[in-house]
Amino acid sequence: GDHIDLAAGDVVPADARLLSADGLEVDESSLTGESLPVAKGVDATPGAPVARRTCMVFEGTTVVAGRAEALVVDTGDHTEAGRAVALASRTPPPAGVQARLQELTRKALPVTLTGGALVTGLSLLRGSPLRRAVSGGVAVAVAAVPEGLPLVATVAQMAAARRLSRRGVLVRTPRTLEALGRVDTMCFDKTGTLTENRLRLVRVAAADGAVLAPDDERAVPVVRMAARACPQEETTEGRKVAHATDEAVLDAAPPDEDWTPDGELAFEASRGYAAAVGRDGEDGAYLVVKGAPETVLPACADLPEEAADAAHTLAGQGLRVLAVARRRYEGADPEAEVQAGLSGLELVGFVALADVPRDTSRELLVALRKSGILPVMLTGDHPETARAIALQLGWPEETQVVTGDDLVAMGRAERVRALHGAGVVARVAPEQKLHVVEALQQAGRVVAMAGDGANDAAAIRAADVGVGIEARGSAAARNAADIVLTGGDLSVLVDAFAEGRALWRSVADAVSILIGGNAGEVGFSVLGTLLAGSSPLSTRQLLLVNLLTDMFPAMAVAVTPSNDPSTAAHAETGPMGLDVLGTPLLRSIRRRGVTTCLGAVAAYLIGRFTPGTERRSTTMALCGVVGAQLVQTLSGRRHSTLVWVTALGSAAVLAALVQTPGVSHFFGCVPLGPAAWTGVALAITLSALAPRLERLTAVRHLYALATRLTQRLTDSARHTRHTLHTGIARPVA
Template sequence: MNYNIPENLKGLTEAEVEASRKKYGYNRLEAVKKETWADMLIDILKEPMLILLICVSLIYVIIGDYGEALFMLVAIIGVTAISFYQDNRSKKALEELEKLNEPLSTVIRNSKIIKIPTFEIAVGDLCITEEGNLINADGTIVHSNDFSVNQSSLTGESFSVFKDSKSEDNKVYSGTITVSGLAVFEVEQIGKETKVGKIGQSILGIKEEISPLQLQIRNFVKGMAIIGLIIFMAVCIFSYIKTEDFVTSLLSGLTLAMSVLPEEIPVAFTTFMALGAWKLMREGIIIKRSSIVETLGSVTVICTDKTGTITENSMQLKHLYDYKSDTIYEQENFKTKELDELIDYAMWSSEPVPFDPMEITLHKIYEQTQDSDDRKNYQLFHEYPLEGKPPMMTHLFENEQKERIIAAKGAPEAILTVSELSEEEKNKIRNIVKEFGEQGYRVLGVAKSHFEGNNFPENQQDFSFEFLGLTAFYDPPKKEIKEVLQHIYNAGIKVKVITGDNADTTKAIALQAGIINNAPAVNGSDVTASSEDDLMKLSEKTTLFTRMFPEAKLEVVNALKAQGNVVAMLGDGVNDGPALKAAHIGVAMGNKGTEIAKSAAALVITNDDLEKLVVGIAAGRRIYANIKKAVQYIISIHIPIILTVSLPLFLGWVFPHIFTPVHVIFLELVMGPTCSIVYENEPIEKDEMQRPPRVLTDTFLNWRELMVSIIQGLVITAGILWIYQHSVHLGNDEPTTRAWVFSTLIFANILLSLVNRSFHYSIFESFKNRNYLLAGISVLVLVLLFVILYVKPVSGFFSVAPLTVKELGLTFLTAAVSVFWFEIYKLLKRLLERK
């Protein structure tokens, strides 16, 4: 972008940057300590499951059973490796997100204007800040152009302050916001030495609030851990009373404690969230906090801007209405002499270096239609930024001969209000504006003024303006927007359009885009004038909110939240900041979004495409559903392990220690990857985006879902205990009985992981959703089972006997019956739903 920066501003050289960095460091509030692999390893070794394993292996060493101790060591390495792999994947995913979330700053170095990560700003750098930017260091202004700044983050005063290099206060401060114009400042303090750094260290100690889902999972794991401790004590005492063998009793207790502890759940949660955020990042959706993925799936209302989100943001100038000739001109007639003044002042009322699509178009039309280009001869020397309700803006230019151009443009109503026209003339123009609006055109009014001297009025509305005419832009809806909106409606999500445009244009575009609207549009002033109760009713039934300003946007978002909605708010400007911050999910636009909007938002869509938000919502729903499947699988498979370890002991059966720590840890090694790696990779179910959103306050697992998992676990337990008793009844010895029980549990585990892929669709329907990881791990587990059963040194170590094909078939059949009954339950459930 051309910033029109004076040539004498060269900036630092690379050598000067290095020297400055050695002396003052990086622009960070504190040194970021990167977690090393050693830190990760220590954290993993603190996990309860690892501590239990280490205890068991030490006991085996003490009693001289070195074979068991060696297996435990292998198990410790295996569990650590799985945890390390998961943690490392999560860490890498979060680091990638951090890199993308790092804001960029514009600096002059070696006489070139470049963008650098904000933490790389060095003392002595020349930083450029412009409208909508967050200032990221303290410094002194060396050049400015109609620059004003909001310092409320430091002073508490909300009004903006105009500053330049000659002002009494010519300083800028980190954390403040550029409201208008442009400034170049020389950096004097960075990081902890800035004003905000000195007063804001306490902010670094504030921990991010944990989400309701995290809290529920944490409480569930704590509850299971307490139950595990109680059962551990009970088994130790009961076993010691019966056998008076302290070591055997302690091993029995530790075996049961390992079977109760659901340490896979927190690992699964962290993995799902971090990898979910990382996968979305690859889709062009940058998420600031991985926990926001969970909230995405609960969105009930999307509040979206119109321009650039629903429309293409192409802004083609279709018509010009010239007031003097009282004529509407088509595109092909724009070179008509009667339009010279209107086109001239429409261009002058735009930014000299335009970035808004409408202003870019006005500059192009000026180039194509005017005989001489006066833009180099005139300098912008005073401006009034876009403000007011409805808004307008005014620019004052002057050439070397002190000839002036005072040009204004804005919402037609704003321009009509300040123009010297009779009410009859104003009504006539309002009708033209309405006709344009009903065709979906974006309409701006253009006016000119004359003013001698430099004692300019405080407000632009105090100038005396001459009305020149109207510009009618057409910004067509995006080609695929109807389909995108239909996906949103199918998912049970409402759409609200919140725009600064007028009601007629918004209605026309909404109709063309396929937005469902059965209520009249409401404008911003009506929103702020409504009582709290009225606003809640209004925000519920209204779809189109027009002529909106920051306070009105914020009130609508808060009213929707008060009704229990989960609100996603899309915004791109400085004025969207409060509403983006207030929404459950603030969504900023990556292309047209200001730095303020991006820093206020929880999520950034890199290509400004509403379809990406739908992708995010689908990912949120998939991840939440998969976490539930993983947890339900863990509950269901833990129950038979717990009861198979404890019941033979408590009931005094012939083989009380049917499972030892060796068997339980093998099962743990199977279950860990299944729930945290395999289920994370599970695709979305085909009707997930046709269901209404879940209520955010819902308990993670309600009693009905919990009971389903408990019953699944109890039925598998019944099958395993039947196999146990059947084997004993046939007169089999302990190794054979153990082989029967162990094989049944392994088969049940594999079949359960397949059945629980969906709690609605049949297992055959689920096979259509390919999950190669699930197939791979299932095959690997079967291979390991056959190695345990039929490779002599291994079977001896696991204390199992090889089974015949018939015996193995019986264990598989028992497992199938104890798991596949759930398929009949799902079928009946589907039939009842159809009725």
């Protein structure tokens, strides 16, 4: 109900209905995404979208020209800006790594419990005392639990977030990095994100229809004449440009010492042009006009046909075209001359303005496409303008353009189909940006959304990864974002996607170390019990294995940076999927488990068939287990200095523990001699070479047998769990 007065430079405090308007133009780019100022009037626009509601002014927008009186109709959360922020208050989608790791833990736990039960059962069958049999089974079950698994994803996420922070990317939620690795579609708000949100003079057309670059020699007279028709306001700080179009023309114009202004008429939307009267050195006095072609051209005499064609050509490229004309002035009253109507003008040419792309935008989009990510541009501009800018940014000629109104009129399935081949969405309102993101997600895409205005907040929140821009973004966009870019260069997004993909690979490899190594330990304990009547490795020894081969090496792998060749190669192949922690990981776990078990069994058998005690054999088996796992870890991360340091450090600690008499006895070991260490080295070498010799028939059969045994253990665990839950036994293959 309040009345507000608005003038150039004011920020509109609330949504309001215009009661009167005098040449009012408003910059609504922060709300609608349309880069050019919007001319306002009092005529009603019922049912029009926000971008074309010319009888209204909206909270947070800026008056760039004219004056107005308006009646406040909405404040706070009820304004268009407030509704855009409210749409952003949605819960972000759940991340995938933690859920997948929980699933793997549920699968691994029955296997470890089954392994412990088998050790106990086999020990009893071989005549071991009950206490010793149960103790061995419990030791295997407890030691085989992958205790480092809950930490792997967290440590990897924090390490990646720290690396990105050094590049100007602040990760508000570390789990966001998981989604970054899976992103396959990147939506951009155009205005202020891909473009500078600042008008620039990009083309000039001469009176004969020739279209020229602004720095062309024939374009200079046209630009200089357009600059003469740019009025400036008198302020306490000097003369100031009032309108964004005038500022763009003056920035491109060369110095003009010959022009002396005598009178000026500022641009008003209702008039459609700006004018100035002045003297051009010795050439005499002129009235110079710059304005909309539909206003200026009818007042020109002897208009060449090519001129109108040039104006249409420039407008078809999505540019804002202004006609420049002049006529001689012989009178004595400059103010009367500029206020008089237009007639008898001589066309000088046209200047074309546009919100130009940022210098880094094209390279960014090329890099995204190269990495397998589809860019989509969202803008409030006219479809032709949007298409022209998209082509400048590198979108292909066949790029389809759809409008926000068209999408709203479609059903869900039709909307998904329309967006399948569309690279540009024009005339899109804030809630329609949200529809675009949700439709892409419904089509099975993983979507990131980057924007800097309040109108982007809802879409940023709904996206799998929301990207805000600290340097020039609104508070609403930053608060809704999952990651915030502290600088204005969006090219760091390529690094962020690479880190996300490397995170998935590092987590998968670390999980393989944790679960695969433990699976090998369980397998060796079962086989060792068959051979010796009890588990060869004690509880302390199994826990020592986990400490030396699981925790530290796995964490070192988890924090491997994205520029490591082992992760960079996978990051370049395209977005990661949840299947990275699926079948390929299970295959890697089985391979690692079999290789670890082979190294331990080989070392144990060498110890049993060479002179020495049983404790010497179990000590050799302990070294074989640790050595086989460390060698596998190094082979997968041979370029990582941290992994080398961790692995060699673990090996050195093991050797020191084994060779120090008192400590060795505490862990149930004995110091080993040269022959025993040679046997351990031979066993580790055999286990390391085995995966490379799979083509040999005997080794292939051994791997197949071990794989079937692992599958049997898994089936048996499922059978036991099913019986315990239902009381009904079901057949096991």
